[in-house]
Amino acid sequence: MVLAGVLMLGYVGWQMWGTNYVSERKQRDAVETLERTWREAPAPDDASGSQDGRGAAEPASVPLGDASALIRIPRFGDDYVMPVFEGVADDVLAQGFGHFDTSAGPGEKGNYALAAHRVTHGEPLRDMPSLRPGDEVLVETRDMRYTYVLDTDPNDLVVTFRDVWVVDPAPVNPAGGVEPADEPRLITLTTCAELFHTDNRMIAFGHLVSAEEKTGAAS
Template sequence: MTSPTAPGTPAGEEPQHRHGVGRHSAPGSTAGSHKKRSRVTFTQILGEILLTAGILFFLFAFYESYWTNIASGKAQNEANNQLQNQWDNERVNPRKKITPELGTAFARMYIPAFGSDFQFAIVEGTSDTDLEAGPGHYHDTQLPGEKGNFAVAGHRVGKGAPFNDLGNLRACDAVVVETQNAWNVYRVLPIDSFGEQRRAEAERCLTPEQIERVAHGDYSSISGRYITTPGDVNTISSLPGTDITTAGDEMESVMTMTTCHPQFSNAERMIVHAMLTETIPKNGSGEKPAALEEK
């Protein structure tokens, strides 16, 4: 006697299981696909890492570009107020040499090409704390208006970013430095020009003697703007580009500005050199340089 078969099942055939077909899973069954979906691939891991890195980079950029500006803006305002109070409380004496203390503001700088609202108090020193308040004076270099090299460092991104646009300066653009006793007008030296072209650029803003020195003399190798390495300390020498650190009366009065390059990196340094062309003593007349009105 044969075994009974399930209703509707032809004789001689095995009945199908109620919860599956045969003993093996058919292609596309849930068991096999579940194993494939649960497998984490290298591509997925890499994607997660890149996404996380992107978020962290964005947060860092936001912090550097925006949040630090708030703190530096407050520090700059305090430096400006301290400077103005100092000037108001001390009698102006054009012959008096003022030696600033580290961490204190002693001058203001203006770059008319960046707009009438561009002005920063310059503090003495280039430590991290000093530069958070604004541009900082290299302590061992000369002071504004003196023979030699008045050198200043500043951030390019975040912390107020006073030197963010240094790369936009052109030959003969004015950089005005105000001290307690005087206004000093510096002009950016010719950039990427040589020979007669360099001379022609110098003629637009320098004195006849300065033109000769910049075109063919001891200042002929000094470019108005260039990129160099962080260790190039000769950029702030009394005669830039040399190892001369002692200023002499025969030297011109130069201003040097340094900042990191490129943006969001400190791999290199951007350098800008300018030469003093005008000094206006503060004698109570209220006279200011016409250069402040330049665009």
């Protein structure tokens, strides 16, 4: 029983602290690698093939599990930056944000839907409850910077993991209540509703307010 207790404490310790240490290193490496790749790899000449019409590589052209964007949330501090990977499998979410690959890409019409852990694995959305309407979510791709503004308070919408309507192209709350703004280009953030294991998800909706080319020219 003592051994079992020690093993259990070790497992809890690994989940709470060990995974954070490992994931934070991977997240920093992923951010640096993506930024270096963007600097060194020129954009393709054919905008119709792998770009979204605004100059940014479409997530659809990025393989599942690979990084496609960077996300910054000023509310979380000036040094907060996280990689966004394609897909939402467990191994993907262990590295940073995951992009629901069937949802819209950054800046596209529809719903750019993202998920991330609230505890363990770097805790990208640990402070999700502190977000408020009007807070910015900044998404950077190879050639573009997108600014989204949140429209809803994440504390006002908690759903079960079965409520997949939140990642629909134009989410409609079947129970009424909190929904996204009536805007063509949306963003959805989703994470665990509580700090420990839960089947419920905390949701925040926002919409795109600007898109700017990295060269400084407005799109």
